[in-house]
Amino acid sequence: MADETAVRFGILGCANISIKLSKAIETAPNATLRAIGSRSLEKGTTFAAEHGLPEEVRIYGSYEAVVEDDEVDAVYVPLPTGLHVAWAVRAAERGKHVLLEKPVAMNVAELDRILEACEAHGVQFMDGTMWVHHPRTAKMKEALSDAQRFGQLKLIHSFMAYNPGPEFINHSIRAKPELDGLGALGDVGWYSIRAILWAVDYELPKSVLAFPGTAFNENGVIISCGSSLHWEDGRSATFHCSFLTYLAFEVTILGSKGSLHLQDLTLPFEENFGCGTFSEASEVDYGKIEPGRWCPKANEHVVETEFTQEVLMVKEFADLVRKIKRGEMKPEKAWPVESRKTQVVLDAVKESIERGYQPVQIGS
Known part of the structure; x- marks a missing residue:
């Protein structure tokens, strides 16, 4: 109440x-x-x-x-x-x-x-x-920040897709140029881009290069595409988003010493039971390799939550609004900054596609 x-x-x-x-x-x-x-x-x-x-x-x-x-x-x-x-x-x-x-x-x-x-x-x-508000997200950031276990971040890959069928692909709001002209890139690609930027603490990549083979519907809206992102220090990321393949909302993050993986980024499988999970492994665990295995078994972390991620999003937003109304603070600028950086990368992917899969420079 x-x-x-x-x-x-x-x-x-x-x-x-x-x-x-x-x-x-x-x-x-x-x-x-x-x-x-x-x-x-x-x-x-x-x-x-x-x-x-x-x-x-x-x-x-x-x-x-x-x-x-x-x-x-x-x-x-x-x-x-x-x-x-x-x-x-x-x-x-x-x-x-x-x-x-x-x-x-x-x-x-x-x-x-x-x-x-x-x-x-x-x-x-x-x-x-919504997923950025789940306590699992903060726990994953803890794992990525542990230099002993994870090391230096090297590579990120994200795959976001679902197959809603031909009627959706050609007639849904999300597939009409005047309503949601970004198609799959905006709908599910947004999540991949946001996950990548979140993992690198929202440092924009130096360049973006879309992969050849983008698919369009009959209205010219993107229904499947992929891209790579590159940073000057050698870090890289790839993602694929699609309305043409089986359901997947996966992210894998590889470091010099460890890895982090989850299969249900946008909506935790077990959230209705009050928790979210992710897998994490590192070379610290190599001494615990079971006989017959060639690598350590990944550790599964279970993160409990009182509310679902959409409730937590509303709660956090409302808390900011209340503080602003009481004169305790100005609007928090981190949220619009994160949104804008996500949009900048999304725009660059779209530009690379439109330029015949040429690299697009972003800079700082």
């Missing part, structure tokens, strides 16, 4: 992800759902009834009404990417804190307009990448 100082959320749109976030907002102890807006009052009312929203939640037949509601402190925006800049800027101008679904924009120029509006109006910005 939310307390009396709970941050009051409004949701723009009744997308499927809104189901999960509406429940997360109602579960978080410092948040409450005040309003939801749809393109029609009928659709919003149906959504509220089907998903058991509290009776006190205001249902509006437009996004504008949510943004204009003086009793809404923050908005969650799960609209198609092509609509983000218009509604995120409008929300910021009305003093609403912005939790924006990923990918955050069609390109970094659009994102900069959003971030400038948020900064100008003193509101918090955060993107909807």
